[in-house]
Amino acid sequence: MAKDDMHTPLITQTIDRNHESNKSSNFMVYLTTFVAVCGSFAFGSCAGYSSPTQSSITQDLNLSLAEYSLFGSILTFGAMIGAITSGPIADFVGRQGALRISSIFCLTGWLAIYLAKGIVVLDMGRLATGYAMGVFSYVVPVFIAEIAPKNLRGRLTAMNQLMICAAVSFSFVIGTMVSWRILALIGMVPCIILVTGLFFIPESPRWLAKTGNQKEFQIALRKLRGRDADISEEADEIQDYIEMLEKLPKTKLLDLFQRRYSRSIIIGVGLMVCQQFGGINGICFYTSSIFESAGFPGDLGTIIYALVQIVITALNALFLDKAGRKPLLVLSATGLVLGCLTTALSFYLKTYEIGLSAVPALAVTGILVYIVSFSAGMGAIPWVIMSEVFPINIKGAAGSLATLVNWFGAWVVSFTFNFLLSWSSYGTFIIYAAVYAGAIVFVTKIVPETKGRTLEQIQAAINR
Structure with missing residues (x-):
């Protein structure tokens, strides 16, 4: 018998034992992920709060439309502040420390909203929950990426987006059944679970x-x-990488623009631009009015939209580590182009009164293709890749920059959407289609495949 053949059974047994050990050891990874994504659910609860509560808050506190608009939009400003500070906080006090701080802000904000008797306290509470959102949006995917084994990292990190979608839909449905003050109290629940759960899970x-x-x-x-x-x-791979980073000088914000970090920054920030400037927040915030303007029942369209988003995001989480990041991004961006063009066609026909009977069906088809495509890749994967591509010595500053760009894009799109729609309804969706066409080129040429690689291997591939 050959020498290699003698060792084959032993090698096979060792692999089998390691495989069984790895299967049994994933419990703590799953538990840690569950605790972390409570922050994602808190994020979605904050984002979904204003939609079902507008009429009741306006009536109870006698707010003008402008005052309520400020209440709704101040969330984004808080999130931008949170995005700026999230990276340094996560680097200074750790991932768990950052989650605790953001949870405290979120709990304080919800309590202020619950107790509010006027616009000032209401807005301060909304600003605090927005700050928490900005921190959660960076820390949760980074924390999960750093604790997950490479074969599970994609699907576990994608749970961030799934929980955000689920929480937004949950807030929309529950908000129609309970008062706005009770909904604020319900928003505190995921933060309480998160803070409690942090005592039972390890740090990154x-x-x-x-x-x-x-x-x-x-x-x-x-x-x-x-x-x-x-x-x-x-452990050796992580230590070797850390030792290599220790030889580099301490990173400042301006250091992000050095040549050796340029590709990581372009990938992380570029994907956030692709995600947000294609119109997702405008379409998400004004789904009902889009359907109504096309002649389709707004409430029914919104419910279908929410259900489809949850289902497709869940499927995306399951297949992310099998199909890979890059193919799903290209497929997603292609579908987004088609969805935008179909919606643009429906509004073009309505504007020029051509085939009016087909307008509602085309609008619904276009929006549903859009949200299916977004949920299939462009929604979750930029956050997954952001958590993977930044070297750990610049992860705080770079993550803050990428998250800030994301929230700035969210504000720009949500602010300009109605102005663009009044300028040209079909032209608006053609612009968004052009953004996603550019995203296809960007992903194809610039973004690497990170599936099945450790974070250290990804860095080696990007920087070689």
């Missing part, structure tokens, strides 16, 4: 290694991978 091993806490690093990695798992190879 990569952050612990970066800060020199060697003992805690080993304990956290062991807890995540399981008592019987062999963590030596992963």
Whole structure:
């Protein structure tokens, strides 16, 4: 018998034991992810709060339309502040510390909204929940990416977007059944679960290694991978990468624009531009009015929209680690172009009174193709890739920049959407189609495939 053949059964048994060990060790990874995505659910609860409560808050507190518009929009300004500070906070006090701080802001904000008797306290509460959203939007995907094994990282990080979608829909439905004050109290529940859950899960091993806490690093990695798992190879890879980073100078915001970081920054920020400037927030905020203007019942269209978004986002999370990030992004952007063009065609026909009977069907088809395509890739994957491509020594500053660009884009689109629609309804969707056509080129030429690679391997591929 050949020498290699003698070792084959032993190798096979070792692989099988490691596989079984890895399967059994995923419990803590799943638990940690569940606790983290409570922050995503809190995010979605904040975003979905204003839609079902507009009439009741306006009546109870005697607010003008302008005052309520300020209440709704101030959320985005809070999120931009949160985005700016999220990276430095996560680097200074850790991923768990950042989640605790954002939860405190969120709880305080909801309590202020619940107790509000006038516009000032109401707006302060909304600003605080917006700040929490900005921090959650960066820290949650980064934390999950840093604790997950490479074969699960994509689908677990995509749970961030799924929970946001689920929470928005939940707020919309529950908000029609309870008062706006009770809905504010309900918004506190995911934050309470998150703060409690943080006592039972480990900190990010990569952050612990970066800060020199060697003992805690080993304990956290062991807890995540399981008592019987062999963590030596992963621990060595992380340590080697951290040691390499230690030789680099401390990073400042202007350092992000150095040549060695340029590709990571272009990828992370570019994907946020592609995601937001294609009109998602305008379409999401004004779905009902879009359907109504095309002659389709607004309430029915919104319900269909919400259900489709949840289902497709859930399926995306399941297939992200199998299909890969890049193919799903290209497929998603292609579908978004088609959805925008179909919606543009419906409004073009309505504007020039051509085939009016086909307008509602085309509008519904276009919007549903849009949201299916967005949920299939462009919604979740930019956050997944952002959490993967930035080197850990600039992850805080770079993540803040990318998240700020995302929230700035959300504000620009939501602010300009009605103005663009009044200028040209079909022209608006042609502009959004052009943005996603550019996204196809950007993803094809610039964005790398990160499926099945460790974070350290991704950095090696980007920077070689």
